[in-house]
Amino acid sequence: MNPELQRNLWLEATPFRLALIAGLLMLVFLATSVAPMGLATRSGAARTLYWFFAVLWGTRSAALSVVAEIRERTWDGQKLSAIAPWQMVWGKLFGATAANWFGALLCLPFVLLPVWQNQGLAATLTYGIILLSLGVFAQAIALLSSLVLIRRNTGNWRLDIFLCQVAGICAAFAYYTLWERGGSQTLNWWGHAFNLSSFHLVSLLVFLAWALVGCWRAMRAELRVANGPYVWLAYLAYLSFYNAGFQLPVGRHWDIAALYPGEVKLVLAEIALLASAYGMAFLEPKDPVRLRWLGEQLRAGQFYKAFLAADAWMLSYGAALLVGLLLAVVSAALAQPLALPVLAMLGFLTRDVAIFVLMRSIAGAKGDFAALAVLGALYLLLPMIFGGVHSGAWISMFLPFPPSSLGVLLAWAQGAVCAVWAARSIARDQPTAKDAVDQSQ
Amino acid sequence: MMMIEIRDLVFEYPGHRALCGVSLSIAAGSITALVGPNGAGKTTLLRCMAALETPYAGHVAIEGLDTRDAPRAIHARLGYLPDFFGLYDALSVRRCLHYAARAHGIAPHEAAGAAQAAAARVGLADRMEQAAGALSRGLRQRLAIAQAIVHRPAVLLLDEPAAGLDPQARRDLSELLLSLRAGGMTLVVSSHILAELEDYSDRMVIVDHGRIAGGQSIALKAGTHLRIRLAAARGDLKDFLSGQGLTVAEASADHALVTMAGGPPQKAALLAALIQAGFAVMEFSEDTRALEDVYFEQVKSQVESKGAAP
Numbered sequence: 001m002n003p004e005l006q007r008n009l010w011l012e013a014t015p016f017r018l019a020l021i022a023g024l025l026m027l028v029f030l031a032t033s034v035a036p037m038g039l040a041t042r043s044g045a046a047r048t049l050y051w052f053f054a055v056l057w058g059t060r061s062a063a064l065s066v067v068a069e070i071r072e073r074t075w076d077g078q079k080l081s082a083i084a085p086w087q088m089v090w091g092k093l094f095g096a097t098a099a100n101w102f103g104a105l106l107c108l109p110f111v112l113l114p115v116w117q118n119q120g121l122a123a124t125l126t127y128g129i130i131l132l133s134l135g136v137f138a139q140a141i142a143l144l145s146s147l148v149l150i151r152r153n154t155g156n157w158r159l160d161i162f163l164c165q166v167a168g169i170c171a172a173f174a175y176y177t178l179w180e181r182g183g184s185q186t187l188n189w190w191g192h193a194f195n196l197s198s199f200h201l202v203s204l205l206v207f208l209a210w211a212l213v214g215c216w217r218a219m220r221a222e223l224r225v226a227n228g229p230y231v232w233l234a235y236l237a238y239l240s241f242y243n244a245g246f247q248l249p250v251g252r253h254w255d256i257a258a259l260y261p262g263e264v265k266l267v268l269a270e271i272a273l274l275a276s277a278y279g280m281a282f283l284e285p286k287d288p289v290r291l292r293w294l295g296e297q298l299r300a301g302q303f304y305k306a307f308l309a310a311d312a313w314m315l316s317y318g319a320a321l322l323v324g325l326l327l328a329v330v331s332a333a334l335a336q337p338l339a340l341p342v343l344a345m346l347g348f349l350t351r352d353v354a355i356f357v358l359m360r361s362i363a364g365a366k367g368d369f370a371a372l373a374v375l376g377a378l379y380l381l382l383p384m385i386f387g388g389v390h391s392g393a394w395i396s397m398f399l400p401f402p403p404s405s406l407g408v409l410l411a412w413a414q415g416a417v418c419a420v421w422a423a424r425s426i427a428r429d430q431p432t433a434k435d436a437v438d439q440s441q
Numbered sequence: 442m443m444m445i446e447i448r449d450l451v452f453e454y455p456g457h458r459a460l461c462g463v464s465l466s467i468a469a470g471s472i473t474a475l476v477g478p479n480g481a482g483k484t485t486l487l488r489c490m491a492a493l494e495t496p497y498a499g500h501v502a503i504e505g506l507d508t509r510d511a512p513r514a515i516h517a518r519l520g521y522l523p524d525f526f527g528l529y530d531a532l533s534v535r536r537c538l539h540y541a542a543r544a545h546g547i548a549p550h551e552a553a554g555a556a557q558a559a560a561a562r563v564g565l566a567d568r569m570e571q572a573a574g575a576l577s578r579g580l581r582q583r584l585a586i587a588q589a590i591v592h593r594p595a596v597l598l599l600d601e602p603a604a605g606l607d608p609q610a611r612r613d614l615s616e617l618l619l620s621l622r623a624g625g626m627t628l629v630v631s632s633h634i635l636a637e638l639e640d641y642s643d644r645m646v647i648v649d650h651g652r653i654a655g656g657q658s659i660a661l662k663a664g665t666h667l668r669i670r671l672a673a674a675r676g677d678l679k680d681f682l683s684g685q686g687l688t689v690a691e692a693s694a695d696h697a698l699v700t701m702a703g704g705p706p707q708k709a710a711l712l713a714a715l716i717q718a719g720f721a722v723m724e725f726s727e728d729t730r731a732l733e734d735v736y737f738e739q740v741k742s743q744v745e746s747k748g749a750a751p
Contacts, residue, residue: 007532007536007540007544010532010540011532069527072527073525073526074527076521076526077526077588079493079516080491080516080520081516082513082516082544082545083544223512224495224512288455289455289497364455
């Protein structure tokens with residue numbers, strides 16, 4: 001047996017705990033069968049308890065599987081073990097949540113029984129797959145979040161676990177809501193009509209697979225195994241392709257009907273890449289020492305080495321820049337109005353990523369929240385102020401709309417200034433021998 | 442044969458350079474003590490050796506494997522006891538060791554035997570069913586060491602293993618380390634307690650401000666440290682003592698600190714020789730502070746050399 005799974009089973013699935021869960025569930029089901037009251041029917045209670053065990057409590061157990069190791073100072077021992085990253089991931093994912101799954105699986109038959117009686121076997125199987133996948137998905141997202149957060153080394157494990165739980169719960173509820181509302185509606189994706197519920201189910205399974213891949217990669221990094229950029233690039237390609245299959249929502253600043261289909265696909269892909277770039281720029285550590293090391297590799301002409309060591313936020317930024325430039329070129333060639341706002345937006349993206357790096361360099365782990373505050377001011381407060389005093393022309397300094405050449409210049413000027421500022425800040429971080437300090441983790 | 446090779450190792454935390462170009466070689470089958478003030482870089486050096494941290498520059502190789510290129514292969518070859526270690530308190534000693542054995546790649550059918558052997562080695566064989574959380578500080582330390590050696594690693598790194606232990610537990614620890622060395626293991630031990638290092642260490646490395654004081658490790662000779670003081674200064678004291686086959690740690694015209702092997706008869710013979718040679722001996726005593734003197738001398742010279750630098 002996977003030793004990590006075994007250890008977790010020893011700790012989490014103790015006979016006492018399992019007996020307690022089974023006994024309590026038996027009493028709940030007995031009470032709701034004998035005296036159902038309103039929503040408190042047996043199947044309703046089972047469904048609520050399934051969510052409690054698999055999602056609410058399960059996400060906490062999954063997040064704790066790594067954070068508790070750090071808190072209890074056993075993580076170094078695990079990192080030095082011979083357990084492979086994937087073994088470590090599934091050993092934690094299913095071991096730390098063993099008691100949760102025990103309770104959830106006891107509830108599942110009572111959830112599925114009325115579905116089978118009313119809608120037949122196919123619907124029961126689909127619903128069962130949805131519930132099981134959502135449980136694993138929520139827990140995988142919580143585990144992945146915890147692996148990302150420990151790299152940020154915030155030192156506040158209670159907040160970290162809460163955030164991981166929130167991430168897992170939100171992911172599960174969002175998908176469940178989408179799936180439930182799907183019904184018999186159809187969805188047009190890449191020109192093909194799909195049953196909406198089926199589409200959401202397949203999407204969930206694919207994103208679950210990506211979440212597990214993410215956990216595996218994050219665990220590899222923790223175990224000091226080099227990851228390389230290719231899996232993240234493949235994820236970005238998938239994300240762009242997935243998003244590009246949908247329809248562009250109606251916006252104030254563009255006329256969808258006037259855009260060419262290929263242009264629309266590029267816009268949708270760019271939206272996904274921008275979300276990824278901003279998300280990873282916020283989440284990843286942006287360690288100044290590592291950035292300086294990467295800079296030295298580039299200066300030494302070791303481009304491939306630097307590329308192999310690039311962080312996810314750098315790859316996302318690069319991909320967003322490339323696709324954005326392609327979109328601007330295509331739009332300009334087709335005499336479409338998107339070229340200028342897209343170019344301005346890329347300038348703002350450069351500025352914003354540089355602000356994340358700069359703030360991290362100045363304020364350490366709290367710098368990411370400082371960066372969010374700065375971006376909030378740049379995108380909300382300053383446009384409101386300038387709009388309020390009727391200096392509308394100055395809004396181009398803060399937003400890509402309305403499109404103008406001056407706006408593009410101003411956006412890229414800000415991007416360049418912030419990038420240089422961030423680079424200088426990282427260079428200034430270089431310590432002297434007098435700064436030698438021993439900091440054990 | 443060198444088990445650990447460190448070349449020009451630089452490690453940085455944001456704003457701090459913890460290791461500034463450390464170079465060091467550690468022979469196989471030796472015990473090397475890392476000493477130095479708090480914040481000197483000892484823990485960081487150990488973590489770099491354990492391939493738990495990636496250096497900014499330079500190289501660390503264990504058995505010829507670079508920590509940057511093959512961290513997992515290195516993890517399989519070593520055991521590491523951090524200064525603040527944790528145990529799975531709810532698990533029994535048997536399960537802790539069984540898990541450690543399996544986690545270090547020992548086959549399922551061999552894990553129970555490996556766990557039993559590791560427990561026996563640290564004197565926990567009679568407490569296999571006791572919960573780790575119920576053990577005393579000293580016994581927890583032993584269990585942590587047992588977990589680190591359960592897979593019989595080639596290299597064992599221990600960060601402040603004697604901290605918080607009572608005198609008997611420290612003596613037991615010394616004996617355990619010597620027995621592990623006798624079994625062919627290479628040990629690196631970080632410690633503040635200089636007096637005990639002589640009991641088991643072959644070499645001492647003084648780490649200060651991210652550098653190795655004196656630039657290299659210092660051999661610790663087994664034997665007694667003797668302090669000799671003269672009532673009348675004699676310029677040939679050092680030469681005389683060297684001529685007796687003694688290692689002279691420090692010497693001036695009126696005093697000397699020497700290391701000598703042997704027991705009371707050899708000491709009596711040395712005293713007789715000194716008197717016979719006309720030295721006016723007024724003090725002839727064992728010096729338990731000898732290692733500390735060497736340590737402070739090295740640290741002081743490092744500080745002075747820094748002060749002299751432009």
